[in-house]
Amino acid sequence: MLSQRLKQLRLARGLSLEELSKRIEGMVTKQALSKYEQGSMAPSQRVVNKLAEVLGVKAVYLLSEPVVEIKFVAHRKASGLTKREDERIKSVVRVELEQRFRLQVLSDQLLGPRLPTKPLSISSEEDVEGVAESLRAKWDLGKDPIASVVDVLEDRLVHVLEVEADRKFDGISAIALGERRKVRCAAVVTRRGIAADRQRFTKAHELGHLVLKVPGQVNEEKAAHRFAGAFLAPKDAIRREVGNSRDNIGIEEMLLLKRRYGMSIQALLYRLKDLEIITGGYYRLWCMEVSRNGWRREEPEPLVPEKPRWLRQNVVRALSEKWITRDEAEMMLGEPLAIGAPVSVVGRRAFARLSVEERGNVLEKEAAGMGDYYKNNRPDD
Numbered sequence: 001m002l003s004q005r006l007k008q009l010r011l012a013r014g015l016s017l018e019e020l021s022k023r024i025e026g027m028v029t030k031q032a033l034s035k036y037e038q039g040s041m042a043p044s045q046r047v048v049n050k051l052a053e054v055l056g057v058k059a060v061y062l063l064s065e066p067v068v069e070i071k072f073v074a075h076r077k078a079s080g081l082t083k084r085e086d087e088r089i090k091s092v093v094r095v096e097l098e099q100r101f102r103l104q105v106l107s108d109q110l111l112g113p114r115l116p117t118k119p120l121s122i123s124s125e126e127d128v129e130g131v132a133e134s135l136r137a138k139w140d141l142g143k144d145p146i147a148s149v150v151d152v153l154e155d156r157l158v159h160v161l162e163v164e165a166d167r168k169f170d171g172i173s174a175i176a177l178g179e180r181r182k183v184r185c186a187a188v189v190t191r192r193g194i195a196a197d198r199q200r201f202t203k204a205h206e207l208g209h210l211v212l213k214v215p216g217q218v219n220e221e222k223a224a225h226r227f228a229g230a231f232l233a234p235k236d237a238i239r240r241e242v243g244n245s246r247d248n249i250g251i252e253e254m255l256l257l258k259r260r261y262g263m264s265i266q267a268l269l270y271r272l273k274d275l276e277i278i279t280g281g282y283y284r285l286w287c288m289e290v291s292r293n294g295w296r297r298e299e300p301e302p303l304v305p306e307k308p309r310w311l312r313q314n315v316v317r318a319l320s321e322k323w324i325t326r327d328e329a330e331m332m333l334g335e336p337l338a339i340g341a342p343v344s345v346v347g348r349r350a351f352a353r354l355s356v357e358e359r360g361n362v363l364e365k366e367a368a369g370m371g372d373y374y375k376n377n378r379p380d381d
Helices: 002-012 017-023 030-038 045-055 059-063 083-106 125-138 149-154 196-211 220-232 235-242 251-261 265-274 280-292 310-320 326-333 345-352 356-376
Strands: 069-077 158-163 169-177 183-191
Touching: 002 030, 002 045, 002 059, 002 083, 017 030, 017 045, 045 059, 069 083, 083 158, 083 169, 083 183, 083 310, 125 196, 125 220, 149 158, 149 196, 158 196, 158 310, 169 196, 183 196, 196 220, 220 265, 235 251, 235 265, 251 265, 265 280, 310 326
Parallel strands: 158 183
Antiparallel strands: 069 169, 169 183
């Protein structure tokens, strides 16, 4: 199993064989590392320990069997994305999704609302509208705009991964299969740093790939695109606010819709065209206006980005519960943790044994410290 783990981690860390050989201080050559990855030669325990140290994992991880199988459902690979970059992104997803599943097991998060147990079949692009509505109903989302796509997904163990990637990378979706090939969790993946409205739409698009079963005669990308629009902006809500047919829509109205539904002007226009609220000709006129103003790259009134929270919340919980070590926590987060030790039961008991006067002094000191903190860390500083 070391062969698969080693290659997966090396690619996820963005290292070539030669770079990895240098990182382990030339302990073995790149040719030897290649043989390890091919499974034609086994490293010594000393080499395994060094590789684990450099790759940021425990040695036992390199030698262990994966607890889940990661399967990629859809990958919108743009032309020009290199094979190496494609493999690196998939390796990052495999490593991170397996880590998240481990946290799910530790925190007993294996029940509750889920994706459909089987992808939902459609026979035409128009059928996607009903699938999006049924999923919103299943997840109790109602008809109103979704405040946070990230929260909706993470609350249902559809993990949100944002990766550093080539500009040619758009998105990918994956599932983790456990015993009897049962789906245990899933992930939607986007490129870090893109505009917030595009992030929301791409996440919804990748969710479409996870839940749709698309026949050969239907374009899978168009179906996922239609799903994203219907999931974010249900047709009944849009028709109620915009009308059934429009010959003219101004920029102020489009910006109001953008803020309400968290979608770009371009995605909203496409949605209105899909629903035949505007004609194809009027849609093309608007596209020309978008290009003329340079809005294809940067639209007016950018939205506030949504931030995933599930990983950090569950990593710090696992650390406090002593399910994982601090080193493991920092490896999962990819950064040092600047948090103090959790308040212990022993500490609370010691406090309770103090006299009333002593307890008052301790609380007064702590309150003064918190006051100084907020005074020196105001949001507008």
